[in-house]
Amino acid sequence: METKSFYHYLTQARRRLWHSLRSLTDEELSKAVIPTEGARCIKDFLAHIPMVEDGWFRGDLLSETLVMDRMGREQPTSDDAYWHHQAESLDALLAYWEAVETETLNRWDDLMAVVAQNPRVQVNEDRIETLSADEVMWHVMQHEVRHTAHIVQMIRLLGHQPPSLDLVFLTAQ
Numbered sequence: 001m002e003t004k005s006f007y008h009y010l011t012q013a014r015r016r017l018w019h020s021l022r023s024l025t026d027e028e029l030s031k032a033v034i035p036t037e038g039a040r041c042i043k044d045f046l047a048h049i050p051m052v053e054d055g056w057f058r059g060d061l062l063s064e065t066l067v068m069d070r071m072g073r074e075q076p077t078s079d080d081a082y083w084h085h086q087a088e089s090l091d092a093l094l095a096y097w098e099a100v101e102t103e104t105l106n107r108w109d110d111l112m113a114v115v116a117q118n119p120r121v122q123v124n125e126d127r128i129e130t131l132s133a134d135e136v137m138w139h140v141m142q143h144e145v146r147h148t149a150h151i152v153q154m155i156r157l158l159g160h161q162p163p164s165l166d167l168v169f170l171t172a173q
Helices: 003-021 025-031 042-061 079-083 088-106 110-116 133-157 167-171
Strands: 121-124 130-132
Touching: 003 088, 003 110, 003 133, 003 167, 042 079, 042 088, 042 110, 042 121, 042 130, 042 133, 042 167, 110 133, 121 167
Parallel strands: none
Antiparallel strands: 121 130
16 A cells, blocks of 8 residues: 555544544543553543654654644643643644644645655654654554554543544445
8 A cells, every 4th residue: 555545544544533532521531541651641642643743744854844833832842741731622632633634635745755765864863773754654654553543442441432443444445
């Protein structure tokens, strides 16, 4: 499957997930379901997933201003600020994610031009390892699938039926 088709699947899965999340209470979305220092509640993942896409696609591949910055969202300056978003509204979190998605779709051809040039991108500031631009694209997309699975499990732990997000159900013809 090509990257554009897989990203299209992600946009469909997001819509199903977002619709389902709107039926949960703010208390449920903010509840610390996972006992960890990182993402503990659904809202934490709703902030993290688009932050990763924004950072890798805009910051690393396109060397542009992040959607986060253009929207006036504060850059996290600590682990707590990066991970913990229980006080943020669902609408604000989904507005950011949707803006990141819109920007990705609007700049898809530019992203593919970078992939075609095949530059190497440093994994992070503290490590010397690099990824190809194509690997960055796939990393960001599989990252979302992995964390969406966390959200689905959290929905179950809260006593609700999550939406079906499997690729086979969203792409079968």
